[in-house]
Amino acid sequence: MKHITLRQIRIFESVARHLSFSRAAEDLHLTQPAVSMQIKQVEELAGVPLFAHHGKRIALTDGGHLVLRHCQVILADLNHAEQSLADLISGGTQHLRVGVITSGSRFFPHLINAFLHDRGDVELEMKVSPRDQLIAMLRSEQIDLAVMVRAPEMPHVAAQPFAEHPFVLVAAPAHALVGARAIARGRLGAECLIVRENGTDTRHAANEAFLHRAAPPRVMELGAGEAVKQAVMAGMGISLLSAHDVEDELRDGRLRQLDVQGFPLIRHWHAVYCSDRPLPPVARAFQQFLLGETAAHIVSGQRLPDQGRVQQHDGGGGR
Known part of the structure; x- marks a missing residue:
């Protein structure tokens, strides 16, 4: 593959990360064709198929x-080179490259603002x-640190808890x-539980709380958090959601x-x-900031006080 171009490498990595041609096209501001x-050309250079097609999925x-x-x-080596050159040109300006899952986007800017308050050179x-995309970005060194609920179980990836995340x-x-x-959990067996798609933290929490039990509620799966909230507000069922998302x-x-x-689920x-x-x-400084009391206070301050909290479940952050 000595003739592969940097553009083709970026396109292939994006398709492989998203497992979607359309989402990669959107990510790279290209057309899907x-x-x-470009992927066809990369496969020709490789001499073997790089993607298996299963209907509309790859x-x-x-x-x-x-x-x-x-x-x-x-790509990681190129990112390091670009950052080193940028630091050299800027005379020492530091670059903080971080990521957060969608449900953390409500409080994360407050964390960033508190951390950067006295740091004008960042x-x-x-x-x-x-x-899953954040994990891929970490491994490819597109970001240095990510904030998420379920810590990845994979080699050379470390995770440190720093604040509670209640699901209500x-x-x-x-x-x-x-x-x-003090509603008994068994009374929910006749309810319709509205859930997100597999792979999300809210679905993982719902699976642990209900779907692996002997008599789970009926389930309705929707593909977006806002759709779940609207369905619940319309009276179509109940849902287990992040307290941050429904504040x-x-x-x-x-x-x-x-x-x-037994709820909230912590x-x-x-x-x-x-x-x-x-x-x-x-x-490293931001990581240490997250582990301090200020970060925990900021996160907890963005949600309502717990109601009816009976027990705490950690389970390694829902891993």
């Missing part, structure tokens, strides 16, 4: 995984992406269970928190980074 053509082949690992190393690059059961204001106290709806009464035994936010390479000084 242009992305497809997956990496063994050859694809091999090429991806090398592409990630190349330039920020922040990504808000799904968990919510319903429409007119729901029959609203106002009841406004609980405050203004569009949703009500149910007082069910998980933790984690600072995640690659342990096989040193963190840049500014990223």
Whole structure:
């Protein structure tokens, strides 16, 4: 593959990270036919198929995984070179490259603002992406540190908890269970539980709380957090959602928190980074900031006080 171009490497890495031609095209500001053509050329250079097609879905082949690992190393080296040159030109300006999952986007800017308050020499690059994409960005060194709930279980990835992340059961204001106290979990068996798609933290929490039990509620799966909230507000069922995501709806009464035994379900936010390479000084400083009391106070201050909290579940941050 000695004739592969840097542009083709970036396109292949994006398609492999998203497992989607259309999302890679959107990410790179290209048309989907242009992305497809470049991937075809990369496969011709490789001499083996890099993607397996299953209907509208794609997956990496063994050859694809091999090429991806090398592409990630190349892109990581380029990122390091670009950052080193930028630091040289700027006379010492530091670059903080961090990411957070979508449900953390509400409080994360407050964390960043508090950290940067007395640091005028730091330039920020922040990504808000799904968990799997953040992990891929960490491994390819596009970011230095990520904030997520479920810590990855993989070699050379470290995770440190720094703040609680409660998941609360919510319903429409007119729901029959609203106002009841210490509701037994078994009473929810007749309810429709509205959930996100597999792979999300809210779905993982719902699976642990309900779907692996003997008599789980009926399930309705929707593909977006806002769609789940709207369905609950319309009276279509109940849902287990991040307290960060429903703070406004609980405050203004569009949703009500149910007082069910064993809830809220408590998980933790984690600072995640690659342990096989040193963190840049500014990223190390931000990691230490996250582990302090100020960060925990900022995160907890962005949600409502716990209601009916009976027990705490950690489970390694929902891993």
